Amino acid sequence: MSYFTPDNLAIADEIISRYPVAKSALIPLLHLAQEQEGWVTDAAMRQIAELTDTTPAEVKGTGSFYEMFKFHPVGKYMVNVCTNLSCQLLGGEELLAHAEKTLGVKAGGTTADGMFTIEDVECIAACTEAPCLQVNYRYRLRVTDEDFDDLIDDIRNSRADDIPEHGTLGRVRQHIPVDAMAGIVPPEQANVRPVWLARNDEPAPAGAAEGEEV
Amino acid sequence: MSHSVPHAPGYVDNGGPKIVTSRFEHGDSFTLDRYEATDGYQGLRRALDRTPAEVHDEVREATVLGRGGAGFPAGVKWGFMPPGKFPYYLVVNGDESEPGTYKDRLLMERDPHQLIEGCLITCYALGLAQCFLYVRGEMALAQERIAQALNDAYAEGYVGKNILGTDFSVDITLTWGAGAYIVGEETALIESLEGNRGMPRLKPPYFPAAIGLYGQPTIVNNVETLSNLPWLMMNGAEAYKQFGSEASPGTRMVAVSGHVKRPGVYEIEQGVTTFRDLFYGDDFCQGIREDNGLKMFVPGGGSAPWFFPEQLDVPLEGRVVSGEGSMLGSGAIIVMDETTDAVKAALRLVRFYARESCGKCTPCREGTTWEERVLQRILDGEGRPSDIDMLLDIADNISPGPYPVAADPNQGLAAVPFPPKQTTICPLGPSSVAPITSTIRRFRHEYEAKITKRDSIPVSAALMSSAPGNSEAG
Numbered sequence: 001m002s003y004f005t006p007d008n009l010a011i012a013d014e015i016i017s018r019y020p021v022a023k024s025a026l027i028p029l030l031h032l033a034q035e036q037e038g039w040v041t042d043a044a045m046r047q048i049a050e051l052t053d054t055t056p057a058e059v060k061g062t063g064s065f066y067e068m069f070k071f072h073p074v075g076k077y078m079v080n081v082c083t084n085l086s087c088q089l090l091g092g093e094e095l096l097a098h099a100e101k102t103l104g105v106k107a108g109g110t111t112a113d114g115m116f117t118i119e120d121v122e123c124i125a126a127c128t129e130a131p132c133l134q135v136n137y138r139y140r141l142r143v144t145d146e147d148f149d150d151l152i153d154d155i156r157n158s159r160a161d162d163i164p165e166h167g168t169l170g171r172v173r174q175h176i177p178v179d180a181m182a183g184i185v186p187p188e189q190a191n192v193r194p195v196w197l198a199r200n201d202e203p204a205p206a207g208a209a210e211g212e213e214v
Numbered sequence: 215m216s217h218s219v220p221h222a223p224g225y226v227d228n229g230g231p232k233i234v235t236s237r238f239e240h241g242d243s244f245t246l247d248r249y250e251a252t253d254g255y256q257g258l259r260r261a262l263d264r265t266p267a268e269v270h271d272e273v274r275e276a277t278v279l280g281r282g283g284a285g286f287p288a289g290v291k292w293g294f295m296p297p298g299k300f301p302y303y304l305v306v307n308g309d310e311s312e313p314g315t316y317k318d319r320l321l322m323e324r325d326p327h328q329l330i331e332g333c334l335i336t337c338y339a340l341g342l343a344q345c346f347l348y349v350r351g352e353m354a355l356a357q358e359r360i361a362q363a364l365n366d367a368y369a370e371g372y373v374g375k376n377i378l379g380t381d382f383s384v385d386i387t388l389t390w391g392a393g394a395y396i397v398g399e400e401t402a403l404i405e406s407l408e409g410n411r412g413m414p415r416l417k418p419p420y421f422p423a424a425i426g427l428y429g430q431p432t433i434v435n436n437v438e439t440l441s442n443l444p445w446l447m448m449n450g451a452e453a454y455k456q457f458g459s460e461a462s463p464g465t466r467m468v469a470v471s472g473h474v475k476r477p478g479v480y481e482i483e484q485g486v487t488t489f490r491d492l493f494y495g496d497d498f499c500q501g502i503r504e505d506n507g508l509k510m511f512v513p514g515g516g517s518a519p520w521f522f523p524e525q526l527d528v529p530l531e532g533r534v535v536s537g538e539g540s541m542l543g544s545g546a547i548i549v550m551d552e553t554t555d556a557v558k559a560a561l562r563l564v565r566f567y568a569r570e571s572c573g574k575c576t577p578c579r580e581g582t583t584w585e586e587r588v589l590q591r592i593l594d595g596e597g598r599p600s601d602i603d604m605l606l607d608i609a610d611n612i613s614p615g616p617y618p619v620a621a622d623p624n625q626g627l628a629a630v631p632f633p634p635k636q637t638t639i640c641p642l643g644p645s646s647v648a649p650i651t652s653t654i655r656r657f658r659h660e661y662e663a664k665i666t667k668r669d670s671i672p673v674s675a676a677l678m679s680s681a682p683g684n685s686e687a688g
Contacts, residue, residue, distance in 0.1 A: 109489065182375045194341040
């Protein structure tokens with residue numbers, strides 16, 4: 001039985017088609033699994049292994065290296081407060097303490113209703129707008145304690161519509177129409193000199209040269 | 215006239231020359247319509263009218279320095295590809311995560327087509343078979359904007375098969391990470407792209423041009439580096455070299471954060487602008503908050519040894535900054551005023567490296583954790599008199615010999631030039647040493663004051679509370 005829904009399975013196949021080697025799709029597929037269920041389940045990893053010609057152990061081996069992947073249920077909303085130096089200088093640690101107090105859980109914990117998980121994260125690249133945080137990887141900048149309380153209130157009352165549920169990253173997917181694709185093949189089948197490099201040999205008209213075997 | 219740009223939070227237009235941020239003034243700068251209306255894809259057309267070798271020559275001639283951290287000239291890096299060992303690949307490093315750094319995120323969010331065009335120019339010049347655009351996992355908006363831009367560019371024939379009706383064809387695949395700083399190291403990035411744990415590869419070979427993605431010759435370039443190429447193709451190397459200094463032509467983006475009145479991401483002329491201009495200039499940060507005194511600053515990302523007020527007149531020129539004992543790195547400048555606790559600030563960066571160590575090399579895996587714990591207990595008032603020497607000893611195990619550090623005229627100490635030596639495969643471990651040596655040399659008295667406090671604590675209590683698990687900050 002497929003772990004992925006039919007729609008997501010089609011997306012998975014398309015993702016794999018964009019890499020010369022299926023295993024390269026492993027991280028994007030883990031994201032897709034996390035998007036489907038909010039975290040990465042064993043069933044998801046077994047199917048990803050089948051899809052990428054790897055073993056479930058390899059999938060978990062790779063996945064567990066990356067902190068965005070959760071192998072247990074987490075809150076619907078991941079609240080990631082930055083406490084790295086630029087944010088620390090302007091109150092990042094105090095903001096984290098306020099978040100912990102407001103939500104009643106420590107960093108790493110999830111609220112009893114399953115709504116929020118708080119994380120104390122490293123630099124999220126908004127350093128001039130400190131202190132900053134992300135909720136499900138959407139930014140909030142120069143956050144005061146009041147801003148934080150309002151944000152939580154908005155999320156609880158479904159008023160933060162720029163923030164999807166945990167697992168969804170970019171909401172636009174890449175799609176390459178088959179007839180527009182230059183052609184993605186395994187490296188051993190792509191060992192030819194690209195045709196346009198023939199222009200270096202002589203000022204030949206475009207498209208005149210053939211690819212040569214190496 | 216300098217001003218903030220509300221639709222691009224963080225970016226400040228300082229009124230200077232713009233090579234990569236010229237479209238930021240437009241709210242719709244990320245759309246294909248806007249891009250085409252503002253010279254978009256004209257650089258690609260110019261490139262396609264020339265031979266690939268001529269395009270490469272132009273990039274070499276312009277001395278486009280890498281903007282990811284090492285500052286290596288892109289044109290020279292491109293020249294390392296072994297002839298004939300096809301296929302060649304391009305991997306774009308958009309895994310920006312060095313503490314204090316952000317400019318690639320803005321370039322990806324605000325001008326994704328400029329980056330795509332830069333990728334295409336590179337693929338054309340070198341005969342690359344495919345491009346992988348690797349965006350940091352946490353940057354959802356950047357992923358969304360690039361996906362949309364790629365879909366539009368494919369639809370209009372800028373990417374894919376027979377680009378603009380020529381014999382040039384290449385696919386660009388958007389790919390993304392999942393939260394690991396170390397993946398910004400280029401061989402770790404390649405490992406990640408192959409579906410593995412993001413651990414750096416053993417060197418040599420030093421450049422993935424020799425052995426890269428799938429064992430094939432691979433170019434890894436930073437987002438900002440590639441974003442320079444459309445302008446360069448349009449205007450030429452001579453025009454490019456009108457900006458900046460001879461050794462560091464063009465502009466670069468810097469993010470100035472911390473205790474300044476107007477923190478921001480600025481596009482500045484390389485090699486010409488000084489740190490004083492940046493921190494105090496009206497068109498830049500406009501001074502230290504509350505007109506406090508400047509205590510210290512990080513000149514080039516969390517991995518850079520720190521600078522002090524004596525280095526304010528150093529220009530943002532890679533070679534000069536190296537000679538002064540640090541690096542420009544990724545253009546991340548973190549300013550700390552006189553109210554800052556040097557030990558606390560050092561700990562925060564060290565904790566970053568301890569958390570982000572991939573675990574492959576023992577000196578880094580063990581050393582960064584030790585550094586963090588020793589610093590934490592000093593801050594907790596439980597430091598031991600031997601702790602300062604212990605910190606320096608751990609540091610010496612990761613990075614043997616004199617560590618790069620700024621001159622300290624008050625103590626009659628000269629600068630030790632960058633880079634440091636290392637016992638590790640990649641520079642992550644050695645980077646953790648920077649905050650330690652920078653602060654111990656300059657503010658040893660702050661460490662000592664904290665350690666002296668500890669004398670009133672019973673030894674047994676100190677041992678209990680410094681046990682693993684008890685000393686972690688929340």
